Amino acid sequence: xxxxxxxxAQVLDRSGITALLIDGAATWPRIDRNExxxxxxxxxxxxxxxxxxxxxxxALGDAGYRRRHHRIRVSDAVHTVTAWRExxxxxxxxxxxxxxGVRDELRFWDIMWEEREYLELADGRVNVPSRPAIALLxxxxxxxxxxxxxxxxxxLAAGQSFDLPDWSAAAIMAVKMAAVPTFRAGxxxxxxxxxxxxxxxxxxxxxxLRLVRPDPGYTLGxxxxxxxxxxxxxxxxxxxxxxxxxMVLPLVRTRLADHPITEGVQIVAPPTVRGQARAAxxxxxxxxxxxxxxxxxxxxxxxxxxxxxxxxxIGVTSPxxxxxxxxxxxxxxxxxxxxxxxxxxxxxxx
Numbered sequence: 061x062x063x064x065x066x067x068x069a070q071v072l073d074r075s076g077i078t079a080l081l082i083d084g085a086a087t088w089p090r091i092d093r094n095e096x097x098x099x100x101x102x103x104x105x106x107x108x109x110x111x112x113x114x115x116x117x118x119a120l121g122d123a124g125y126r127r128r129h130h131r132i133r134v135s136d137a138v139h140t141v142t143a144w145r146e147x148x149x150x151x152x153x154x155x156x157x158x159x160x161g162v163r164d165e166l167r168f169w170d171i172m173w174e175e176r177e178y179l180e181l182a183d184g185r186v187n188v189p190s191r192p193a194i195a196l197l198x199x200x201x202x203x204x205x206x207x208x209x210x211x212x213x214x215x216l217a218a219g220q221s222f223d224l225p226d227w228s229a230a231a232i233m234a235v236k237m238a239a240v241p242t243f244r245a246g247x248x249x250x251x252x253x254x255x256x257x258x259x260x261x262x263x264x265x266x267x268x269l270r271l272v273r274p275d276p277g278y279t280l281g282x283x284x285x286x287x288x289x290x291x292x293x294x295x296x297x298x299x300x301x302x303x304x305x306x307m308v309l310p311l312v313r314t315r316l317a318d319h320p321i322t323e324g325v326q327i328v329a330p331p332t333v334r335g336q337a338r339a340a341x342x343x344x345x346x347x348x349x350x351x352x353x354x355x356x357x358x359x360x361x362x363x364x365x366x367x368x369x370x371x372x373x374i375g376v377t378s379p380x381x382x383x384x385x386x387x388x389x390x391x392x393x394x395x396x397x398x399x400x401x402x403x404x405x406x407x408x409x410x
Contacts (some may be wrong), residue, residue: 064151065104066183068120072106075119080107080172081179081186082197083154104153105141109169113140113157120144120155128152159197160204161242168237175233192229195222199230200239203246212249301337304330305344305358312354321374324408325357333366353387360389364409371406375399 065081072079083105108116121127124147141156158165175193179186189197202215227247234243247253308327315325330337341362345355356372363370371390377383377398388394390404 062181063183064146064149064153065106065186066181068104068106068125068146068153069186070184071123071125072108072116072119075115077108077112077116077119078173079116079187080176081105081188082107082156082172104151106153106155107159107169107172108155108157109173110157110165113155116155117142123147159200159239161200161239161245163238164236168239171233171237191222192226193233195226196230196233196239196243199246200234200242201246202249203242203244215246215249216251297332297334298336298340300331301333301362302340302344304328305341306348308358308361309345309348309350309354312357316353316357321353321357321372321405322403324405327358327361327409329365329409330362333362338362338366351387356387356389360407361409363389364407369407369409371404373401374403374405375401 069079069081081104117127125144126147128143128145140158141154143152143154145152157169159168162168172189172193173187175190176187177190179188198211198215202211205211231240231243234240244257247257312325312327319325330341338359341359342355345358350358353372353374360370360372372387373390373394374385374387375394376385377400384399386394386399
């Protein structure tokens with residue numbers, strides 16, 4: 061099947077047609093092979109820009125490929141598939157444009173092409189999607205094909221192999237191509253998928269979404285020993301809470317730079333407060349060198365979500381003692397440096 065993909069891409073390339081391999085060899089290297097479902101099958105699907113789809117069909121026909129099925133329009137989205145057989149080996153491939161659950165087909169192609177990588181196969185090099193783009197495609201397929209065991213199993217395999225930055229980047233792409241409902245439906249099939257949606261799709265802006273993209277070097281295991289992919293049940297609460305802290309810290313910093321703390325800081329609720337979630341938040345804030353006031357505000361919000369309304373306290377030493385300031389939460393230990401309370405900020409969340 062890899063050879064079929066490479067040979068067909070070369071046929072199209074000779075006609076000046078770009079193609080992206082979006083199944084088979086493009087997917088499996090990005091998923092832990094131990095997680096691939098046995099009934100997943102092998103398939104070659106080449107994505108073509110919509111305005112070159114007719115030319116691509118003619119190029120395959122001229123090269124001796126035989127069309128097995130006429131065009132199929134999948135669901136109510138812009139997604140067309142034709143099935144072809146290769147002239148020599150009688151292997152079958154799919155030629156497609158658009159994708160299930162995607163409303164903006166032109167934007168879909170532009171984004172997928174921007175995200176392309178190169179995969180060297182035995183018979184040549186092919187264009188393939190990046191890891192986040194593969195995560196996006198698997199979520200869209202599972203979300204649009206509810207009840208399909210193959211699509212769901214592939215998505216669950218991806219959940220064990222892809223980390224939060226992959227899903228977060230996939231969410232950004234879903235918004236840009238107007239595919240959020242289907243993407244969300246797919247993500248929610250994952251273990252703890254609703255909590256994952258809270259991290260990558262935060263419904264607080266006027267458009268219904270605020271996008272959160274972690275720094276390129278961010279990994280879930282960076283803060284916690286043994287923390288693995290976001291969907292791993294043993295670590296998921298700590299991982300999601302850690303990701304939430306990473307997300308809200310720059311927002312808190314920006315707000316504090318322009319407004320006094322007494323005006324309040326709006327912080328979205330954490331996706332989970334269970335297990336080792338609070339320890340994960342504290343560890344993430346320490347790793348990101350959060351100031352005492354940033355740390356206290358974020359932990360205040362976390363504690364409020366778990367039902368503990370705790371005041372934030374700011375204390376200072378006397379000028380004669382060198383004047384130092386420190387922030388902490390009521391009930392927490394604080395340095396015994398002769399600090400005198402000057403500001404108390406009650407928790408503002410229910």
